[in-house]
Amino acid sequence: MLENKNNAKTDISELGEFGLIDHLTKNFKIQQKTTIKGIGDDAAVLGSEEKQVVVTTDLLVEGVHFDLSYMPLKHLGYKAVIVNLSDVYAMNAEATQITVSIAVSNRFPVEALEELYDGIAAAASLYKIDVVGGDTTSSTSGLIISITAIGRASKDSLVYRDGAKENDLLVVTGDVGAAYLGLQVLEREKKVFEVNPNSQPDLDAYTYLIERQLKPEARKDVSKLLSELEVKATSMIDISDGLSSEIIHLCKNSKVGCNLYEDKIPLDPQVVSTCEEFKMDSTTIALSGGEDYELLFTVKQEDFPKIKANPNFSIIGHMTDENEGMHLITRDNSKIPLIARGWNSLSEE
Amino acid sequence: MLENKNNAKTDISELGEFGLIDHLTKNFKIQQKTTIKGIGDDAAVLGSEEKQVVVTTDLLVEGVHFDLSYMPLKHLGYKAVIVNLSDVYAMNAEATQITVSIAVSNRFPVEALEELYDGIAAAASLYKIDVVGGDTTSSTSGLIISITAIGRASKDSLVYRDGAKENDLLVVTGDVGAAYLGLQVLEREKKVFEVNPNSQPDLDAYTYLIERQLKPEARKDVSKLLSELEVKATSMIDISDGLSSEIIHLCKNSKVGCNLYEDKIPLDPQVVSTCEEFKMDSTTIALSGGEDYELLFTVKQEDFPKIKANPNFSIIGHMTDENEGMHLITRDNSKIPLIARGWNSLSEE
Secondary structure (H helix, E strand, O other), rough: OOOOOOOOOOOOOHOOHHHHHHHHHOOOOOOOEEEOOOOOOEEHHHHOOEEEEEEEEEEEEEEEEOOOOOOHHHHHHHHHHHHHHHHHHHOEEEEEEEEEEEEEEEOHHHHHHHHHHHHHHHHHHHOEEEEEEEEEEOOOOOEEEEEEEEEEEEEOOOOOOOOOOOOOOEEEOOOHHHHHHHHHHHHHHHHHHHOOOOOOOOOOHHHHHHHHOOOOOOHHHHHHHHHHOOOOOOOEEEEOOHHHHHHHHHHHOOOEEEEHHHHHHOOHHHHHHHHHHHHHHHHHHHHHHOOOOOOEEEEHHHHHHHHHHOOOOOEEEEOHHHHHHHEEEEEOOEEEEEEOOOOOOOOOO | OOOOOOOOOOOHHOOHHHHHHHHHHHHOOOOOOEEEEEEOOOOEEEEEOOEEEEEEEEEEEEEEOOOOOOOOOOHHHHHHHHHHHEEEEEEEHHHHHHEEEEEEOOHHHHHHHHHHHHHHEEEEEEOOOOEEEEEEOOOOOOOHHHEEEEEEEEEOOOOOOOOOOOEEEEEEEOOOHHHHHHHHHHHHHHHHHHHHHOOOOOHHHHHHHHHHOOOOOOHHHHHHHHHHOOOOOEEEEOOOOHHHHHHHHHHHOOOOEEEEEEEHOOOOOOHHHHHHHHOOOHHHHHHOOHHHHHHEEEEOOHHHHEEEHOEEEEEEEEOHHHHHHEEOOOOOOOEOOOOOOOOOOOOOO
């Protein structure tokens, strides 16, 4: 009746998540003088004063982003906060507030939501952020969590995705690939459990991997670490979709190329041993795994001495001229083009 | 396996939407000095400077908040923005930016999302706000839209829910009840259409009602109007859940009572005629209808001369001592306690 049926049909998966956002938002024009940075970085930047406001938002959908059969609700609440804080820290800003909206179906009793909010409160307490608003509504199926995180930073300390220059060093915090492997372990155990509900899983060999998947942390410390070292990152992004995908984001936004060295990628011993057990290539896992919530950033080459000995940081490559492209330099010195095969909720359908 | 099943089961509907939010967030403590106002008003207020930041968020779920069989996607996008801007205006602040997150199932082609974003863009353009971020992901069923709106106001111009005093006048903008009746008309036409897909509905008698439901506007103008009249509202809220529910919010937050006069409630002639046709009581519709997105506010009694002749405002009552309670004074001078029977997505299930 009043519905205007459009005849053209383009499947969403043809565009992919990033393509879809770009496509849908390409006509939005900036009208407010307080909008310093809109769509296109880890967070938007607002305000015309010396102290600017950073805003970022994420939507988590049951069955797409999490599976409650192995994700306890408290952990889910915690992780939902972390995912957003990570985006604020990736701007080199301080996270200060969040809003939390949830849609839930009737199958969740209040006690289940209490567990979820216990996790949210635990993260808020540890990261010293305030929950300042939100919305609670019903859903026809499943649980949906939408969190918006707000942060602050002085204008000069903000780090965007587009500041990397040729010859800058590419640096990653912590190690990568563990969260994805943790998910593989949990999914395997779920299948075992479905076949034999009495099986007692021995997960000792995977504790780090499972913790990275179920209770990740955001790198609140990096801003302070860099400041103490008197290093200003030239570009920064958080690793939510996999190292490879994030490097490509930095390169495209900064209009540079990149050489990434396979032997420099930091891997936890459990990642190496579990990859062997699962017959997976650890470099592929590191490049495409995602959900590590480490920070990836670039620094000027002259900062090499300040960064190299710090146990929090691994120098994994350097930026090149844009025309040289983005490559992985393998252990046997082959040069392979980097491609984004990161975790992508839309293309997985 | 890893899931921790909690045995206690309290059905969400036992708490209701507001009860649930209160219950889940009661233990959250404010830790940031930049959190001026957290949960409990139309929007949160952030910042320690003279210019403060206002943040509000809403989640719209298909099948709960909207029905795509009579809500064109473009209108839905428009309305989703309006709902949030209304909360910013209810703080007497200027709306400046929004983030938009959507979760969609595969049944939506890209063209459908383009329509949705066309509506978002139309609202953004008309209200001069920027879309600065968001998230796009898949959903296992239906469409979910989460919007966060950000605004700014000088510290002194912000109006909260808790500032009403005894003897203050209660004022509403525009008229109320039309949006809810518009929904009733659309639902009736949907049923007719299901029985006879060839029927041509004659909606001429309901144009205003349908427009209020499908393309509501937010009262961006009120802040300027009040400023020109040199009136500072003492408390303010937007009408999303129905006049009665919002009056109760103002009273409870401000710790006052209220007398609302039935004969003063502003109704459009289409509301009156359609209520007669539908055999509904127009006062009940005005009190409990919801989705009008008008503003409800209080002013000092001395501002009466400035407000009374303005066609944008209707003085509908006055605040009393808290112990006197909240009442509707009917046309025949009976005194009936006000109750919140507003549209409540959780208790409706």
